[in-house]
Amino acid sequence: MEFSRSRRRRVLATAAALITAVPLAIVATMSANASVPSTPAGWTLQWSDDFNGSANTLPSSSNWIFDTGYGYPGGPGNWGTGEIQNYTTSTNNIKLDGSGNLRITALRDGSGGWTSSRIETQRSNFRPPSGGKLAIEGRIQMPNVTGQAALGYWPAFWALGSPYRGNYWNWPAIGEFDIMENVNGINSVWGVLHCGVNPGGPCNETTGIGNSRACPGSSCQSAFHTYRFEWDESSSPKAFRWYVDGQQFHSVTQSQLDATTWNNMTSHAGYFILLNLAIGGAFPNAIAGFGTPTSATASGHSLLVDYVAVWTSGSGTTPPTTTTTTNPPGGSGWDAYSDIQAEQATTRSGGAVESADGGQSVTQLRNGDSLRFSGVRFGSRTATQFVARAASGVSGGASGLVEVRLDSPTATPVGSFAIANTGGWQSYRTIPANIAGITGTHDVYITFTSGQPSPYVSVNWIRFGT
Ligand SMILES: [Ca+2]
Numbered sequence: 001m002e003f004s005r006s007r008r009r010r011v012l013a014t015a016a017a018l019i020t021a022v023p024l025a026i027v028a029t030m031s032a033n034a035s036v037p038s039t040p041a042g043w044t045l046q047w048s049d050d051f052n053g054s055a056n057t058l059p060s061s062s063n064w065i066f067d068t069g070y071g072y073p074g075g076p077g078n079w080g081t082g083e084i085q086n087y088t089t090s091t092n093n094i095k096l097d098g099s100g101n102l103r104i105t106a107l108r109d110g111s112g113g114w115t116s117s118r119i120e121t122q123r124s125n126f127r128p129p130s131g132g133k134l135a136i137e138g139r140i141q142m143p144n145v146t147g148q149a150a151l152g153y154w155p156a157f158w159a160l161g162s163p164y165r166g167n168y169w170n171w172p173a174i175g176e177f178d179i180m181e182n183v184n185g186i187n188s189v190w191g192v193l194h195c196g197v198n199p200g201g202p203c204n205e206t207t208g209i210g211n212s213r214a215c216p217g218s219s220c221q222s223a224f225h226t227y228r229f230e231w232d233e234s235s236s237p238k239a240f241r242w243y244v245d246g247q248q249f250h251s252v253t254q255s256q257l258d259a260t261t262w263n264n265m266t267s268h269a270g271y272f273i274l275l276n277l278a279i280g281g282a283f284p285n286a287i288a289g290f291g292t293p294t295s296a297t298a299s300g301h302s303l304l305v306d307y308v309a310v311w312t313s314g315s316g317t318t319p320p321t322t323t324t325t326t327n328p329p330g331g332s333g334w335d336a337y338s339d340i341q342a343e344q345a346t347t348r349s350g351g352a353v354e355s356a357d358g359g360q361s362v363t364q365l366r367n368g369d370s371l372r373f374s375g376v377r378f379g380s381r382t383a384t385q386f387v388a389r390a391a392s393g394v395s396g397g398a399s400g401l402v403e404v405r406l407d408s409p410t411a412t413p414v415g416s417f418a419i420a421n422t423g424g425w426q427s428y429r430t431i432p433a434n435i436a437g438i439t440g441t442h443d444v445y446i447t448f449t450s451g452q453p454s455p456y457v458s459v460n461w462i463r464f465g466t
Contacts, residue, residue, distance in 0.1 A: 034100075034139055034307070035050055036050050039311060042313050043312065043313045044312050044313070045309065045310075046126065046310045046311060047121070047310045048307060049063050049308050051096050051097075051101055051306065053096040055096060055097060055098025055099075056095050057095060058095060059102055063121060064121060065119065065412065066087075067118040067120060067276070075168030075169070078281070081278065081281040082281040082285070083154065084113075084279055084280040085115060085116045085278060086114070087116060087118045088116075089117070093116055103302045103303070103304055104116060104275065105300060105302040106279050106302075107299050108297070114279040116279060117277065118275070118276030118278075120160075120273065120274040121272045121273045121274075122410050122411070122412075124269065124272035125162060125269045125368075125409075126270045126271045126272070126273065126310050127269070127271065128231050128232070128313075128314065129312055130233065131233055131234055133232045133233065133234055134230065134231040134312050135229070136159060136177075136179060137228040137309050137310075138157050138179070138180070138228075138275075139225070139226050139307050140157055140180060140225065140226075140227055140304065140305050142182050143155060143277065144301060145298055145301040147185060148296035150184050150298070151288055151293055152183075152184070152279045152284050153182075153279065154279065154280070154283060155276070155278075155303040156180065156278065157274075157305075158177060158179055158181065158274050159177040159273050160174065160175070160272060161175040161265055161271055162268055162270055162272060162449065165449070166403070166413065166449060167449075170451030171194070171198065172195050172196060172203060173196065173264045175265025176194035176195075177193060177271065178190060178208070178210070179228070183288075184288055184292070185221055187215060187220050188212045188213065189212060189213060189215060189220055190212040191229070192210035193209045193252045194208040195208075195209075195265050196257075201261075202256075202258060203261075206282075210250065212249075213244065213249045215245070217245070224304070225244055225245050237254040237255040238253065238254040238262075238266075239254070240253075263453055264453060268368055268450075269367060270368075275303070277303040333374065333376060334375065336383055336464040337381075337463060337464055339389075340376070340444075340463055341360065342361060343361065343362055345371040345372060346372050346374040346443075347370075347372040348370075350365055350366060350369025351363060351369055356391070356425075356428070356460065357426070357428040357460045359460060359461075360460075361391075361428075361460040362458065362459050363425070364458065365458065366450065366454060367448060367452070367453060368449075369447075370446065372409070372444070372445050373444045373446075377441050378438050378439050378440055378441065378442065379439065380439060382437040382466060383439075383464040383465065383466055384435060384466060385434060385435060386404050386464055388402055388417070388430075388431055388446075388462045389428050389431075390457050391422050391424070391425055391428040392419050392422045392427075392457050393422075393426075394420065394456040395421065395454075397420070399419060399456065400452075401417070401418050401449045402448060403416040403449060404416065404444065405445040406438065406443070406444065409447060411445075419431065425458060428460055432465075435464075446462060
């Protein structure tokens with residue numbers, strides 16, 4: 001989704017001329033709702049959304065985060081791509097159609113500005129089990145508009161590495177899988193890997209390593225097609241593969257990339273999935289050869305998504321190992337306003353318990369690790385501060401986030417702080433962070449997110465303040 005693909009201009013200059021009209025009857029037939037396919041033997045359904053809600057309602061906020069405006073807070077402007085639209089949560093731009101589909105619509109307002117929508121999964125840990133496979137699949141009809149009226153339309157179904165969330169400046173090292181992209185109403189699907197460094201690097205940024213092809217049978221615009229991405233850790237070499245309607249059209253293998261690049265995008269907690277309909281930006285401009293949209297671009301066309309589903313196969317376990325204890329002893333939960341010892345976490349995923357800082361700490365925590373404390377009592381007072389006793393000896397200018405989430409390891413963090421080298425692994429500091437107000441009793445998850453794979457923090461204890 002990111003940045004320009006100017007090298008493709010030559011390949012596609014004649015593609016638009018090949019698009020032919022499709023009878024409306026076929027469109028109606030192909031628009032019929034399907035369901036998430038049954039799970040094949042050997043696979044496990046990890047997550048899905050069939051978009052089966054009532055007409056004119058928003059998609060589930062349990063499944064999706066709504067991205068709004070012109071960029072992430074603190075992130076690059078125009079979402080890093082030059083796209084011009086304002087993303088909203090209006091049902092004029094995003095809604096369920098009542099027939100089992102999500103509908104994202106791009107609209108031009110009276111002053112020439114555009115609105116549209118973009119969503120991303122709450123979950124950000126989609127990855128294969130060790131030695132297994134991950135499949136991300138969506139059944140999608142691109143906006144049914146072609147030619148001059150389609151200039152600037154840029155629908156996308158894609159995934160970003162979880163460390164991007166909350167950081168926004170670690171692209172492309174954290175990895176990006178473009179499962180389906182399309183611009184300007186051309187009958188073509190692009191599949192692209194972004195990785196490494198920008199510009200240039202092993203993924204030839206900002207172009208990425210990509211391929212494209214026409215949709216099988218009916219055009220991409222006139223009918224639903226199934227777009228699928230697989231991450232295969234069972235093959236040798238390990239591989240990424242892209243499919244449309246079951247036909248593979250692109251692959252990238254581990255042997256094409258250096259070990260650091262591969263590890264940086266495959267060793268973190270996993271990926272989150274995005275759906276959006278952009279207007280304008282580097283990619284459609286490069287393919288058109290001029291700025292888009294234009295006065296000929298037609299308002300009101302929609303990206304339709306029947307379902308998105310994620311499966312895994314393989315029985316391997318995903319590191320890090322998880323340790324579950326019965327802490328706190330007696331099961332009575334913790335007082336949020338007293339020290340909560342990290343090594344007593346109800347569930348510890350990653351790290352190691354070692355003597356440190358006059359007691360015990362969970363040391364060597366890295367991206368994707370977490371600590372869960374079951375039943376932390378905040379009571380009727382409102383906690384507005386999070387404090388952690390932490391140390392870091394990470395080298396090379398690396399850093400990471402220590403995040404607080406409530407009741408789910410994938411909930412949006414209520415607060416966080418960044419930590420870099422504190423002067424050594426034994427140099428503990430008491431570090432505060434502001435948090436959204438908390439009352440009541442919650443399972444508290446401390447999650448660790450970084451754009452690099454090395455351990456970057458040890459934690460002795462945490463507590464909350466008012
Ligand atoms: Ca559906």
